[in-house]
Amino acid sequence: MQHDPNDGSPERTMAGTAGLSRRQLLGAAGALSLIGGPARAQHAMHDHAGAAHSADMSPTMGMVPEAAVPAMDQPLVEPEVRRSVNGVLSTTLRCAYAYRQIGGVRLYVRSYEGGSPGPTLRMKPGETLRIKLINDLPPNRDGLPADISHPHQFNNTNFHFHGAHASPSGIADNVMRSMAPGHSYNIEIALPADHTSGTYWYHPHHHGSADIQMSSGMVGALIVEGDFAGVPEITTARERLLVLTQVVHDANGMIENFETLFPETATRFLAINGQRRPVIEMRPGEVQRWRILNAAYQDDMLLDLEKHDLHAIAYDGIQLGAVQKLKQLLIAPGQRADILVKAGGPGTYALNAAPYDQGHPSPVGPLARIVVSGAPMEMKLPGALPAAPLASIKDTEITNRRKVVLSATAPEADAAGHWQEFGFFIDGKKFDPGRIDQRVKLGAVEEWTIVNTHEHDDHVFHIHTNPFQVVSVNGKALAVPEWRDSVIVERKGGQVVFRSRFLDFTGVYMLHCHMMNHEEMGMMQTVEVYKA
Known part of the structure; x- marks a missing residue:
């Protein structure tokens, strides 16, 4: 095998010591003992009496320079969309570790399809979702604990269509299934023809590992299409998907222990669609429909859009019978809210998570910046909505x-x-x-x-x-x-x-x-x- 002259292979290390005295060899050995310590120790080794220069295995010490990625204030990026064809949404979902940059931090965490959130799935009532789920996570290194409610076996997984009115049995929306690493599994979920249209989502639900996997970003939106078809003020509005998450990690940019999640102060910062404080562009007077999903693993968020009202048209995938005008939106983990936003005058406005007491403080901070600019648009909010799709229970x-x-x-x-x-x-x-x-x-x-x-x-x-x-x-x-x-x-x-x-x-x-x-x-x- 041909060796890279800059790598740290044994051949080069031994050749580099051929002409050294015993004193120099001892100095080099001492220097090598520092490898793997903090970066400042590595720099100190390189400067030690010249001897360490002879034993330096690599100028980069295994660190590969990466192009700088802006930490925040980039245009909002929405996940890849996968749609049904001829009544069936057929796709694969691969679960595996992946590197990703977010908010100036490089993480190595579990993911769907190498990103977070996973692809957005779009289908219609009466259609069937068919997924081949490939679990490419590594083998579990622990057995079952005596107490099944102690987090364990973080690489087992399964699939939950959150909010679906569908069979919980067999290979459908069955969260009792266990999908082990190194195997592939078929999932088939048929929606009734009268299923409500709206914003839903998917995530793992394997007891023992779901928390670790969801906090890593194994979440995705699932849109059941067809709501508000007769309301032009909604159908002509640009649609944006906002998947809210809490970013957590250990000192290595990973999530490998439950202690990384459990402290109530664990959240490092908040993200939308895997981005820290992205930019959402609007024109003055424009109305957009925001499908907001709180896919956070743990906490409520109180959303506040500077100098703007929020107009709710659906909750948890079910249409409202009338628009609700809100100053702030409280959204819990698992909940969804479909919101209309009518842009004000030109300027930049903050979408923030405001303080909220859920027994302990919910995470706060910037979620996005709304930049309003360009030619005005004369768009209206709906004056009325159709009747809610589900009859009230008497x-x-x-x-x-x-x-x-x-x-x-x-x-x-x-x-x-x-x-x-x-x-x-x-x-x-x-x-x-x-x-x-x-x-x-x-x-x-x-x-x-x-x-x-x-x-x-x-x-x-x-x-x-x-x-x-x-x-x-x-x-x-x-x-x-x-x-x-x-x-x-x-x-x-x-x-x-x-x-x-x-x-x-x-x-x-x-x-x-x-x-x-x-x-x-x-x-x-x-x-x-x-x-x-």
Whole structure:
């Protein structure tokens, strides 16, 4: 084999020592012992009495110079789009480690297709999603822990179509599947013809590893097309996808231990579409539709757009029956919000995550800069929206009521505690995949009360397969009940009451807190829907 004259191969190292005295050889050996230490130690070695110069294996010491990548303020880049053809969206998703630059930091983390977020998938109601998922992550180096709710085996994965009304069984939206490294798996999810159109997403859901993988950026948007087809003020607006994430990493730019995620102050900065503070361009008077997905692994975000209102038209993939004008938007992990933004006069405006108390401070800071310039556009916001697609659930429909209690335990000095000192529970129990916690008859229409007795944290309740209609929060009835698949339940006795129709699909699926640290550590239950 031909050797690069600049590399650190053994042949060159020995040749370089042929004419040295014993004293010089000892000096060179001492210098070599410093290799692998901090960069300042390497520089010191190179300057040591000239002897180290003879033993210098490589001018770069294995460091490859890279072209500078701007840390922020670059135009917003949206993920690759993959669309259905003839009623089928057929694609592959490869899970593997990848290098990526973000916010001036070089990371080496798990990814879909080498990037974050993964490709945006677009399909229509009544169509089928077929994925060949290739798990090219390395083998796991640990076994199963005695406590299944201790994070483990970070390279197992699976696939969840978040918010889909689809089968939770077989090779469909089945989060009980385990997809091991070194293998490929088929996924096939068929949407009903009457499925709601809107903004959905996908992510791993393997208990033990989902948190690590999602915090690495293994997330992606999934758009079910066709909403607001008869509203020209929406269909003519430019559509932008904004996938919000929290950027976390260790000193090596990796996420290999749960300690990297669990401290409440773990977030380094926030990102949109894998970019730190990107630029979104608009023209004066222009209306854009922003599909906002909070794909963060843990925290709520309170969005504030400087000198602009936010006009909500859909939540969690379900159309609203009327536009909601907001000064700020609170969006929890797992939630989506479709927003219309009408640009003001020329200038630069900040989109920020504002301070919010979720029991501990939510991450704050810049998300994007909105640059308004160019020729004005005379675009209007819609005066009215079509009726919401799902009928409101009446009192007379209710067939059963039940209560679910979220709770947690913590060490006396909460902030100083190690993650293993905390416990997260539903109805007093940690998750057990072999236990059925809730059994619901197919066709039932139920009213659930979700209570959070945890003194320290809010929680984000999410249930698979069927959306629910929130009717009251903390004892106060909503003037207009709201369809969701994820909802914040406030700490210290906060309560959310919702109603849901358990339609079309039998099988076992999950309910859990979508603050993924909490889910991973036990705050999850199984739901079995059965046919009588």
